[in-house]
Amino acid sequence: MSTAPVALDVLKNSPSASSKPAIELDPRTYRRGLSCVHCGLCLPACPTYTQTGNEADSPRGRIQMMLGLADGRIELTDSVKKHLDLCLDCRGCETACPSSVVYHELIEDTRAKFAQLTKPTAQGRFMQWIFFHIFVHPTRLKLALLPARLMQKIGLYALLRKAGLFNILPMQLRKMEQMLPSSGPLWPKRLPEHSRAGGMDTVLKMLNPATRADVTKPKVTVGFFAGCIGSVMFDKVNRQAVELLAACGADVYAAPMQKCCGAIHHHNGAHHPAEELAKRNIDAFLPKDGPQVDYIVSNIAGCGAMLKEYDFLLRDDKEYADRAKEFSKRVRDVSEVLAQLGLPKMNHTVNETITYHDACHLAHAQKVTEAPRKLLASVPGLKMIPLPESDICCGAAGTYNLTQPVMATELAERKLKNIAATHASICATGNVGCQMHIQSQAHARHQELKVVHPVEILHRAVFGSK
Ligand code: SF4
Numbered sequence: 001m002s003t004a005p006v007a008l009d010v011l012k013n014s015p016s017a018s019s020k021p022a023i024e025l026d027p028r029t030y031r032r033g034l035s036c037v038h039c040g041l042c043l044p045a046c047p048t049y050t051q052t053g054n055e056a057d058s059p060r061g062r063i064q065m066m067l068g069l070a071d072g073r074i075e076l077t078d079s080v081k082k083h084l085d086l087c088l089d090c091r092g093c094e095t096a097c098p099s100s101v102v103y104h105e106l107i108e109d110t111r112a113k114f115a116q117l118t119k120p121t122a123q124g125r126f127m128q129w130i131f132f133h134i135f136v137h138p139t140r141l142k143l144a145l146l147p148a149r150l151m152q153k154i155g156l157y158a159l160l161r162k163a164g165l166f167n168i169l170p171m172q173l174r175k176m177e178q179m180l181p182s183s184g185p186l187w188p189k190r191l192p193e194h195s196r197a198g199g200m201d202t203v204l205k206m207l208n209p210a211t212r213a214d215v216t217k218p219k220v221t222v223g224f225f226a227g228c229i230g231s232v233m234f235d236k237v238n239r240q241a242v243e244l245l246a247a248c249g250a251d252v253y254a255a256p257m258q259k260c261c262g263a264i265h266h267h268n269g270a271h272h273p274a275e276e277l278a279k280r281n282i283d284a285f286l287p288k289d290g291p292q293v294d295y296i297v298s299n300i301a302g303c304g305a306m307l308k309e310y311d312f313l314l315r316d317d318k319e320y321a322d323r324a325k326e327f328s329k330r331v332r333d334v335s336e337v338l339a340q341l342g343l344p345k346m347n348h349t350v351n352e353t354i355t356y357h358d359a360c361h362l363a364h365a366q367k368v369t370e371a372p373r374k375l376l377a378s379v380p381g382l383k384m385i386p387l388p389e390s391d392i393c394c395g396a397a398g399t400y401n402l403t404q405p406v407m408a409t410e411l412a413e414r415k416l417k418n419i420a421a422t423h424a425s426i427c428a429t430g431n432v433g434c435q436m437h438i439q440s441q442a443h444a445r446h447q448e449l450k451v452v453h454p455v456e457i458l459h460r461a462v463f464g465s466k
């Protein structure tokens, strides 16, 4: 049993040590948690600790709480749950930790156990229903968004927003409304199943003829993972990513049977549905007896991080464990593959000042920080200004911005202040959630800012798109 080296306010309120553990963690996860040496080097990297200054909102404090819950030293009180619920699962602490504590395994296992033990409130149940029954089903999400998209098309939506009609919504629904991008197709179409290296009409029309010859022979075959929310909200960026990959010499296969990556379920404690989705995606991209792709590419950091962890998710599954390992090995962020293949000649200057925000699930979960910066630095005309605290979470964190809107808004404010200090008019980031969250908060505080995916800038430089 580990001993508590620091004062935790929750311990004062916790009933005296009980011998019966409040939760049963996976023994492997529990053991890995014991490698925390309480040094505190993770504290300055933790967004919630740096906001509240409370040890119970720090990685070190939370690790003690989770281990204490599992070995019977701490009881599951409302206060303990509140501090653990406030964690963003951003994994900033993992990057900072010299003892290689794999924090996310602890918090994700703890949340799964909480989900089994505690009954969500009516509001919590409603949010979970939206997450599990709307968000992760692209057709249902398109249907749910159709009225808003129609109102946007005829200009009514902006009028209703201006009149303050949406202010009567409960806070979580208001947050969802604020995050809706101001325009988008009424009904986003599926991506083409196959896009040949340099073979798409659009690519051939737009590319400089001098570069065409280099891209007609595929260098690699990539499976493109569109994402459930991404395929609806991020349709344009997905298409641009496919065009760039093809222009760089990749054959792109958007597997028609692909499903949600499972991150929303996994991070909300629903591990079994996440495992089932993982299996469907493995079958879609690496079929047992079918052609195999070299890489599975995502341009959404949250999805990419989840896909890279299928080996962990399915480690105890006799049928899928080996294929899950193979799958995870092949997952790449789009920036990694574009940097590896090399971009075609960029014929269009982009005269903008830009800064770059590290999405947590790209920087901390996937350890991808160089490739997007390197690609952006190669764009002619683009002036890059480093962002202070670039790898501190913006508060989006999957569905966190909807379940913990107060902390999520505080962190977005902090991010926007840092962005304002760079005087950049554009902020690039590799995650749809960060993009929508930072953009909506910029609108709310009337800060002039365009938040984009790096792919949009690269597409503009290569193809001249607006
Ligand atoms: S995952 Fe993020 S919010 Fe949670 S303890 Fe670690 S750094 Fe803090």
Ligand code: SF4
Pocket (backbone or CB within 6 Å): 035, 036, 037, 038, 039, 040, 041, 042, 043, 059, 060, 063, 093, 096, 097, 098, 099, 100, 101
């Ligand atoms: S940096 Fe690592 S070892 Fe040190 S307190 Fe944080 S989690 Fe524990």
